[in-house]
Amino acid sequence: MKFTCIGLCLIAIFVTFPSCTKKDNFKGLSLNLAVSSQVKGMDPIYANDRYSSNEVARVYEGLLEYHYLARPYKLVPNLAESMPTVSNDGLTYTFKIKKGVMFQKNEAFGSEPRELIAEDFVYSIKRLADPKLQGLGWWLLDGKLVGLNDWRKKYSELPKADYSEAVDGIRAIDRYTLQFKLAKPFPQFLYALAMPFTFAVAREVVEKYGKEFLNHPVGTGPFAIKDGVFKQTKKIKYVKNLGFRKKKYPCDGSEKFKKEGLLEDCGKLLPLVDRLTVNIIEEDQPRWLNFQKGKVDFIAIPKDNFDTVIPDAKNLAPDYAQKGIKLIRSPSIDVTYTAFNHDLKLFRNVKLRRAMSLAYDIDTANKLFSNNQALPAQSVVPPGISGHIEGYVNPYRATGRPEQIAKAKELLAQAGYPEGKGLEEITYDCPNATVSRLTGEYFKKQMAQIGIRVKVQQNPWPELQKKITTRNIMAYGIAWSADYPDAENFLQLLYGPNRSPGANGSGYNNPEFNTLFKKAAVMQDSLERTALYEKLNRIAAEEVPWVFGVHRQNFVLRHSWLKNFTNSDFDAGMAQYLSVNKAKKEEMLKKL
Amino acid sequence: MKNEAQKSKSLWYHAWESLVSDKMAVTCLIIVLAYFLLAILSSLGLVASDYAKEIGPSYAPPSSEYLFGLDIFGRSVLAKTIKGTEVAMSVGLVTGIISMIIGVFLGAVAGYFGGKIDEVIVWFYTTFNSIPYIMLLVAITFILGKGILAVYLALGLTSWVGLCRLIRGEFIRHKDREYVQAAAAIGGGDFRKIFKHILPNVLHIVIINFSLQFQVAIKSEVILSYLGLGVQGRPSWGTMINDAKLELARGNWWQLAAATAAMMVVVLAFNILGDALRDALDPKLKGK
Numbered sequence: 001m002k003f004t005c006i007g008l009c010l011i012a013i014f015v016t017f018p019s020c021t022k023k024d025n026f027k028g029l030s031l032n033l034a035v036s037s038q039v040k041g042m043d044p045i046y047a048n049d050r051y052s053s054n055e056v057a058r059v060y061e062g063l064l065e066y067h068y069l070a071r072p073y074k075l076v077p078n079l080a081e082s083m084p085t086v087s088n089d090g091l092t093y094t095f096k097i098k099k100g101v102m103f104q105k106n107e108a109f110g111s112e113p114r115e116l117i118a119e120d121f122v123y124s125i126k127r128l129a130d131p132k133l134q135g136l137g138w139w140l141l142d143g144k145l146v147g148l149n150d151w152r153k154k155y156s157e158l159p160k161a162d163y164s165e166a167v168d169g170i171r172a173i174d175r176y177t178l179q180f181k182l183a184k185p186f187p188q189f190l191y192a193l194a195m196p197f198t199f200a201v202a203r204e205v206v207e208k209y210g211k212e213f214l215n216h217p218v219g220t221g222p223f224a225i226k227d228g229v230f231k232q233t234k235k236i237k238y239v240k241n242l243g244f245r246k247k248k249y250p251c252d253g254s255e256k257f258k259k260e261g262l263l264e265d266c267g268k269l270l271p272l273v274d275r276l277t278v279n280i281i282e283e284d285q286p287r288w289l290n291f292q293k294g295k296v297d298f299i300a301i302p303k304d305n306f307d308t309v310i311p312d313a314k315n316l317a318p319d320y321a322q323k324g325i326k327l328i329r330s331p332s333i334d335v336t337y338t339a340f341n342h343d344l345k346l347f348r349n350v351k352l353r354r355a356m357s358l359a360y361d362i363d364t365a366n367k368l369f370s371n372n373q374a375l376p377a378q379s380v381v382p383p384g385i386s387g388h389i390e391g392y393v394n395p396y397r398a399t400g401r402p403e404q405i406a407k408a409k410e411l412l413a414q415a416g417y418p419e420g421k422g423l424e425e426i427t428y429d430c431p432n433a434t435v436s437r438l439t440g441e442y443f444k445k446q447m448a449q450i451g452i453r454v455k456v457q458q459n460p461w462p463e464l465q466k467k468i469t470t471r472n473i474m475a476y477g478i479a480w481s482a483d484y485p486d487a488e489n490f491l492q493l494l495y496g497p498n499r500s501p502g503a504n505g506s507g508y509n510n511p512e513f514n515t516l517f518k519k520a521a522v523m524q525d526s527l528e529r530t531a532l533y534e535k536l537n538r539i540a541a542e543e544v545p546w547v548f549g550v551h552r553q554n555f556v557l558r559h560s561w562l563k564n565f566t567n568s569d570f571d572a573g574m575a576q577y578l579s580v581n582k583a584k585k586e587e588m589l590k591k592l
Numbered sequence: 593m594k595n596e597a598q599k600s601k602s603l604w605y606h607a608w609e610s611l612v613s614d615k616m617a618v619t620c621l622i623i624v625l626a627y628f629l630l631a632i633l634s635s636l637g638l639v640a641s642d643y644a645k646e647i648g649p650s651y652a653p654p655s656s657e658y659l660f661g662l663d664i665f666g667r668s669v670l671a672k673t674i675k676g677t678e679v680a681m682s683v684g685l686v687t688g689i690i691s692m693i694i695g696v697f698l699g700a701v702a703g704y705f706g707g708k709i710d711e712v713i714v715w716f717y718t719t720f721n722s723i724p725y726i727m728l729l730v731a732i733t734f735i736l737g738k739g740i741l742a743v744y745l746a747l748g749l750t751s752w753v754g755l756c757r758l759i760r761g762e763f764i765r766h767k768d769r770e771y772v773q774a775a776a777a778i779g780g781g782d783f784r785k786i787f788k789h790i791l792p793n794v795l796h797i798v799i800i801n802f803s804l805q806f807q808v809a810i811k812s813e814v815i816l817s818y819l820g821l822g823v824q825g826r827p828s829w830g831t832m833i834n835d836a837k838l839e840l841a842r843g844n845w846w847q848l849a850a851a852t853a854a855m856m857v858v859v860l861a862f863n864i865l866g867d868a869l870r871d872a873l874d875p876k877l878k879g880k
Contacts, residue, residue: 307842368650368664432820434834438664444825445644445665457738458820 028240028274029580031562034287034296035280041214042230044199045128045135053196055278057572058238059104060199060219063095063121063178064190066485066570068577069253069262072384073485073570075190079116079200079220081176090187090524093180094173097121101245106218106228108208113243116220118172120200125170126163127206128197131156137197144189145169146181163203185522191484196572222247222271222576238276249564249577262564265579272564272579291557294592297580298558298565306371309557313371316557324560324588329553330567331375333382333482335490336549338428338443339506340475346424347475351415353544354396358408359450360547361400365442369435374550379541380490382551386525387487387533394541397548408450420451427455429476431464439477443547469501478505479549482569487533488521494545495521508545561585607796607872617868620861627858631681634674643671643827651839654846661846663835672827673850679828680858683743683813684806690748692802695755700786702756703763710760717753725750725812729821740823743816747809755801762794796873800866807862814855829855 037051044060047053065078077083081096101116103109125145128135129152143149146169155161169181182189192198205218215230223238230236251266265272279295281287284302291299301309309327311317316327338360340347347353362376378394381387398404409419417423428443430436440456447454454475459467467473483489492498495517496509513536520532541548558565563579601609611617633639646666647658654661660669702713729746736742766772767790775789816822817830829851836848 304838434838437820437831438835441825442665445646448644456825458824 026275029272029582030275030277031273031575031578031580032295032297033276033278033575034290034299035278036282036284036287038232038280038282039236042217042225043214044124044196044201045133045137046214047196048136054572054574055236056196056199056217057221058223058276058575059217059221059225060196060201061221061573062193062196062199063097064194065573066194066568067250067253068568068574069250069257069566071254071256072386073568075194078194078573084180084190086524090185090522091182093182093189095178095180097176097178098245099176101220102243103202103205103220104218104224104241104243106202106205106208106216108202108204108218114202114204116200116202117175118178119175120202121178121198122167122170122172123163123203124201125198126151126161126167127201130161132161135197137195140192140195140197144182144184144186144192146183149183187522187524188484188486188488191486194570195484220245221573223276234280236278236280238278240271240274244271247576257566260566262566265564265577271576273575276575291559292592294559294585294589297562297578298556301555301557306555310371310555313373320557323591324584326558326560328556328558328565328567329373330556331383332552332554333384333485333569334479334552335377335380335382336477336479336552337377337380337546338475338477338549339546341471341473342507342509342545343471344474349415350543351411352417352423353547355408355411355415355450356447356452357396357544357547358398358404358411359452360443360446361398362548362550363399365439366550368442369439370550370552373555374552377548377551379537379548380493380546381487381533381537382482382490385482385485385487386530387491387537389534389537392538392541394548396542396544405449412450412452417452420453423452425453425455427457427474429457429459429464429467429473431461432458436477443477468505471500471507476505477549479552485569487537491517491533491536491540492521494540506545508543510539510543510545513539513543559585560588603796603873607869610872611868614868614871616864617872620865620868623857623861624865627677627681627861630674631678634678635682640671640674643667643675651842651844653844660850661844663847664839669832669847669850672832672847673829673854675827676829676832676851677854677858679740679817679823679826680810680813680855683740683747684809686744687747687751687809688802688806690744691752691755691805692798694749695752695801696759696791696798698752699756699759700763700791703760704767704782704786704790706764713756713760717756720750721753723750726816726819726821729816733821738821738824743813743822747812751805751808755798755805758797758801759794762797763790766790766793796869799873800870803862803866803869807859807866810855810859810862814851 035051035054037049039055040046040049040052042056042059044056047056061079063078063080064075067074067076075083079097079101081098084093084095086093097116097118103114103116105113125141126148127133128137128141129148131152132155141148145167147167148169151165151167169183171179173179180189200220202218205216206213209216216228217225217230222241222244224241226237226239247270249265249268249270249272251263253263257263279290281290284304287296287299288302288305290296309317309320316325340353342348366372366374366376375383376397378392378397379389383390398408412418412420426447428440430440437456437458444454444456464476468476480490480493493503494506494508494510494513495504496511496514498504499507499509516532516536516539520529520536523529523532554567556567561581561584563581564577568574611621630639634641644667647668648662648666650662650664650666652658652662652666658668660673663669663672698713698717702710725746728750729742732742732746736745772785772789775785780789813822813828814830814833817828818834819830820834822828822830832847832851836844836851839847
């Protein structure tokens with residue numbers, strides 16, 4: 001049996017590959033993407049990983065989206081007519097939704113086209129809260145909307161949730177007006193409406209397919225799944241949604257994108273391609289080979305190929321450049337750090353923390369672990385979101401200069417541990433991966449310079465998580481990536497009441513910081529809030545609650561024929577903006 | 593025993609003679625002794641004590657200056673390999689001793705007394721043998737924390753069963769032999785019969801087994817350290833191979849080469865030595 005199977009697989013491969021390279025008779029434009037993970041299905045309420053949510057966002061849409069060409073990231077209306085009006089107390093959000101937006105054709109609607117109405121959002125958001133469905137995005141709205149928690153609680157006891165029961169927190173005032181009432185101020189609420197969890201589904205379709213709804217995506221979005229059914233295959237095929245509303249390519253954007261010519265398609269109707277194929281290739285190297293053969297239009301550079309692709313860590317190797325391949329780098333909104341457990345008296349000594357930070361040479365770490373391409377973090381908030389202070393240099397951020405080491409030794413002595421005497425051995429916990437261990441060994445080596453002894457201990461990821469939540473830990477290396485582009489998402493990592501099992505794993509607790517954070521967290525976006533964020537960021541920098549690491553960068557390669565591509569941390573819905581230059585593709589494929 | 597001053601040579605002398613006549617075996621013995629020497633010197637801090645020191649640029653290739661090349665932090669791969677030797681040899685020795693003590697004692701008792709005691713011990717080792725050493729290691733690390741002690745115990749406690757079986761079988765064969773009966777006739781107790789009379793006659797099995805066990809333990813230590821379950825915070829051949837996982841994509845082969853070569857040579861030497869010892873010590877293979 002086994003032999004047959006392997007034989008068949010081999011044949012299958014040989015058959016598929018030539019069929020891909022043979023001349024495509026399709027007249028329109030087709031886009032080929034590759035993703036590295038299986039997709040769980042196409043139901044918005046279960047899309048809790050990046051891969052599933054990206055697929056969901058091809059078919060479904062939400063009230064808001066991130067502007068494709070604006071950096072820093074900015075929310076713009078998508079299915080909403082405009083940005084909402086917010087009441088003075090910041091608790092009531094009123095949206096007008098676009099008129100004449102149609103769902104994709106489906107038997108569930110009969111022969112009539114089905115228009116999107118405000119009630120659809122009410123239904124979709126209640127669905128996210130439905131206790132019987134166990135939607136994976138519930139945390140997003142938990143405790144945020146008036147009455148929604150009660151509704152959820154009530155029906156968790158009963159066999160079936162009743163969607164006709166009104167919930168105060170979310171109401172359709174008329175056919176095109178939608179109103180949210182928040183239980184408490186939550187200015188980040190709008191980001192929730194750009195996440196696929198809250199995208200609009202149609203009740204008729206959900207009821208027609210029941211459990212199988214997961215595989216029958218019917219949205220208002222730019223693409224429709226081919227043949228109407230999602231199958232667990234290695235290729236997901238989409239076609240252009242012919243009934244898509246007249247959504248246009250943006251005509252404004254950041255200066256950087258203007259210069260790069262990303263605004264050339266201004267005013268064209270979206271989506272720009274007729275067919276979209278998503279290849280699921282889980283292993284790095286096959287994905288990489290497919291990109292090199294031109295079967296995939298863009299790819300993030302696999303770590304192990306970094307040196308061959310970008311030999312000097314700056315420019316693309318000539319043999320790739322000759323093939324027209326372009327390198328796009330962009331900062332990712334994240335921060336890496338070494339956290340201390342502030343429960344221990346030891347680490348409540350700010351001089352010790354400062355000494356340790358000054359002994360840690362970030363430039364060399366950057367060279368060793370990030371190919372010198374990351375941005376050393378001065379504090380907790382990464383660049384690209386307000387609250388990050390451009391040009392600020394943390395006085396306790398070291399680059400390995402001898403005077404910094406001398407200062408570190410001095411601080412260590414002031415902290416009560418001259419040359420590390422009297423200081424216990426510090427255990428540094430890290431995940432099992434090789435890079436994590438090497439990072440730990442680097443930390444150990446840096447601390448040894450001023451006489452602090454460190455022991456590196458490897459853990460499986462769940463065990464490390466457990467050690468952090470049970471606070472049975474001294475120091476550990478970890479990273480945080482943004483859920484949404486708001487400094488609140490980062491600063492909350494240091495907010496005292498958030499201590500783990502919340503997000504504040506270090507348990508840092510500073511009354512001044514807490515008060516300011518509490519104030520800033522409920523403010524609407526304003527200059528005043530930005531000033532507060534910056535102040536918090538500065539406190540975090542100077543108090544050194546962690547040894548800050550770096551803000552990492554993404555490295556993506558694209559083929560010459562792919563147009564309008566730019567890297568984004570929030571890339572759901574990106575495919576509609578991408579285009580392909582067919583003539584160029586045919587020409588360049590010969591060179592590959 | 594006294595009479596041997598005349599002409600007849602003892603079993604051990606015979607064995608030694610036959611061992612030294614085998615050039616291959618002698619070479620292997622010298623290699624093994626050299627590894628031991630290196631391990632002792634390194635544990636005394638006389639060599640490779642500065643393995644953590646940065647002596648050159650990151651990933652410098654092997655050259656006359658840096659014999660085995662340098663690693664990511666510019667540390668000498670040679671020094672790390674020597675430090676790894678210390679870990680490997682100590683793991684081999686300690687697990688070998690643990691498994692020898694347990695295996696010989698339980699095997700002897702089970703084989704000699706038989707009956708209920710035998711049944712209990714046989715049940716015990718068959719059960720014990722079904723625990724994979726990685727599982728036991730994980731369990732032990734929950735109590736002791738990760739580190740070399742946990743590795744000693746996990747490997748030692750899971751590797752004695754083979755020896756125990758052999759010893760038990762030998763004791764069953766020997767306990768009714770004439771010399772044991774003679775010992776009983778002149779009033780020798782059980783303890784005396786086991787350790788003074790029968791054990792010396794089966795000691796060759798213990799020695800052969802020990803040398804083979806030694807290299808299995810070394811390999812296991814490398815695997816455990818590679819997986820991140822083994823020694824922590826000091827170089828081991830396993831962690832060096834783990835480092836090399838990333839380095840290979842850059843074309844840096846020297847750390848992998850150094851660690852695997854060091855391991856291969858000592859494991860090969862122990863294997864050959866084990867076979868030579870068997871040839872020399874097992875009376876049944878005499879005169880072959």
